[in-house]
Amino acid sequence: MKNLCFYFEIHQPMRLKRYRFFDIEQDHYYYDDFQNEERIRMLAEQSFLPANRTLLEIIQNSNGKFRCAFSFSGIVLEQLEQYAPEVIDSFEELSKTGCVEFMAETYAHSLSSVYDIHEFEQQVALQTEKIESLFGKKPTVFRNSELIYSDEIGEKIYNMGYRTILIDEVSHVLGWKSPNFVYRHPTLPKLKLLVRNFKLSDDIAFHFSDRSWSDYPLTADKFISWIKNMPDDQPVVNIWLGYEALGLFQRPESGIFEFLKAIPFFALQNNIGFLMPSEVAKKIEAVDILSSPEPISWSGIEKDISLWNGNDLQQEALEKLYAVGERVRLCTDRPLRHDWLMLQSSDHFRYMSHKDAFGTYYESPYDAFMNYMNILADFLLRVDEQYPTTIDNEELNALLNTIYELEKEVERLENELKKLRSRKKTEN
């Protein structure tokens, strides 16, 4: 039996406000609240809410046969809570059907898996906590920001306790292999890899309303017939896309929601089922290994990570940011920790790309870089204020440990003192 596995990504960075170098040390608030609110409201109204309504209807009409998954960055959840709480409610409702799964990823939609392993671990923990507190389910399947993956990153994720990871269909990794199977890590046989079907996913996400496309108009009937006509031994077709494709990239008048509604009908008629990623991993055996020595992602023509770290601007920004990772994690200042997360979103670096600054709201990559670096300069000064950079990390750690030990010692002695005093009292 063939299966379809739908998964939708939801992420929006905190957009940064115009921050001049005169503002450094003067202004510690970095975000453009107006723009963020407007963007989240727009996405909620045009995409998230109508799409959620559609999915709920599909699940109910198919008696729970239709199933799908979502991934959220912690940052977008924060913004939804603030600007569009009804979206959270509507996801809760979806979650209650039991036909929806939420996945683990980094809190900040960051590149920490490549640049800072400790940060990576912390962010995943933060994100999964957040998901659990909102929807009551702990994620078991991992999908990294931008589907960034390499053998090494896979190992890190495995060590964090995950056994299923989502990756993209990248020709130099798959070679002649089909994405419609389950694969495994080259050295960790228990680590299963699910592969996105790139063509069919993009057909929905980007081509659906494109009149110059040879397959326009795409109907559910046609779409399912493509899957039906695939060789019978291919067990799963993974259709993964950004959630805003529904309603925003593909407008409601293009018929995208009707298309979705019709999918389960034609699928079930042709004996094609629906699975959530965790179910895919459970039910389908891995057929072969997939090895990716270099990081891959789901963006760009090369499908590597050069859209985020390919040029000098991006490299300098990333280096300066992650150089203080260890130091920031020693800090306890909450606003500082929060800004640290917000500044890590991969989007900020994508805006600095000369090749493809997808989603940018800056005039040029240079403009994006200038603004980001001014903010980062202020941020770094704040970090420095907490713990001067003249002390190196190890020394600082040692000092912090000593302080901690001393505090414990004082506490112990105080307790002892209390005990002795009370004994003295009773003796008296």
Next chain:
Amino acid sequence: MKVLMFGWEFPPHILGGLGTASYGLVKAMAHQPDMEITFVIPKLYGDEDQSFLKIIGACYVPVVWKENDWNYVNERIGWIMNPDEYFWLRNGIKYDFRRIYTNDLGCIEFSGRYPDNLLEEISNYEAVASVLAHQLSFDVIHSHDWLTYPAGIFAKQISGKPLVVHVHATEFDRSRGNVNPIVYDIEKRGMDAANHIITVSNLTRNIVIEKYFQDPKKVTTVHNAVEPLPDVDSYVKTPRSDKIVTFLGRITMQKGPEYFVEAANRVLKKNKKVRFVMAGNGDMMQDMINLAAKRGITDRFHFTGFLKGRQVYQMLADSDVYIMPSVSEPFGISPLEAMQVGTPTIISKQSGCSEILTHSIKIDYWDIDGMADAVNAIIRNPAMYKSLHELGREEVNNIRWEDAGKKVIKIYNSLLGK
């Protein structure tokens, strides 16, 4: 195809961007197959490079019939022009121009500059055009900038050949709104009479369409390019402890020098390790010295006066940032020259070159905060400097006159129905 082209300046005797731009374009066009260009300028010095085209000096074209014998003419102008040509051109005198002051050969003495009696020179140039139009054979007439429009129009009226006018600047750019009605009139007549109008940027194209009421269909943008610098490697950046930020050009209203001073003031409030240089000359120089003094930054703000030749490129190469804050710049070649020697540039969005440059920082000319911020970003972040330095140079090396020349020839062909 034969082209009769009217210009005002030709290297090495150039005063502004017009000479550089028309030279680059003509040179590239002359190297295309089946192109024969006759370039007319008011004053011929004799040291111009005529290897790829014929140059006629209007100051050696007789407009009033004077009886002279061959030997006398040879003695007078034989060093620069064949006397036979003089006599042949003399046959083209069909009108009575005796109202114009001429010399013993019946020729007009042109200054070839921008003198106070510029309007008189422009109309005298028209007289020369009539003689040439009667004697020369050509398929297209091409006039560079308003000074030569009347000459082009007259040549068109006489020969019936199509006229192309090339707008390198408009009165709206030069005057920042205070348009001289006489100049506007000359420009408008030229455009009205033209079969096709070439503008150096879309910015200028819009002005031509909106302010001169031209049909958009007959206005085409052909962006300028820049000649490759043969001795580019000889300009080396001198190591200094302070960063150098430069303004280079005429210090006039059009170039927005006051925004440069204000931006300098902003930067210097935060960072004392920068020096600002204002290179060039112009009627606002005194005001700028006063303004810098008023802001109290003269210890870090320097004036060099007029630079030329190698000095220009050396100044650019020594700079860490080049800024062109022009209020209205039809094209603006200097940022491209700065990029050739690898200097990062900040240019105003109100400039034509910003339409074709990617690796340059673009700001509104009035946005002094943005300008100061960009200066700071370039001098503080090595990646920013490096990107603009390397990618900017690469970009500018791919902007070639050859492509511009081909576009112009395409316009000729469409006018001739080819």
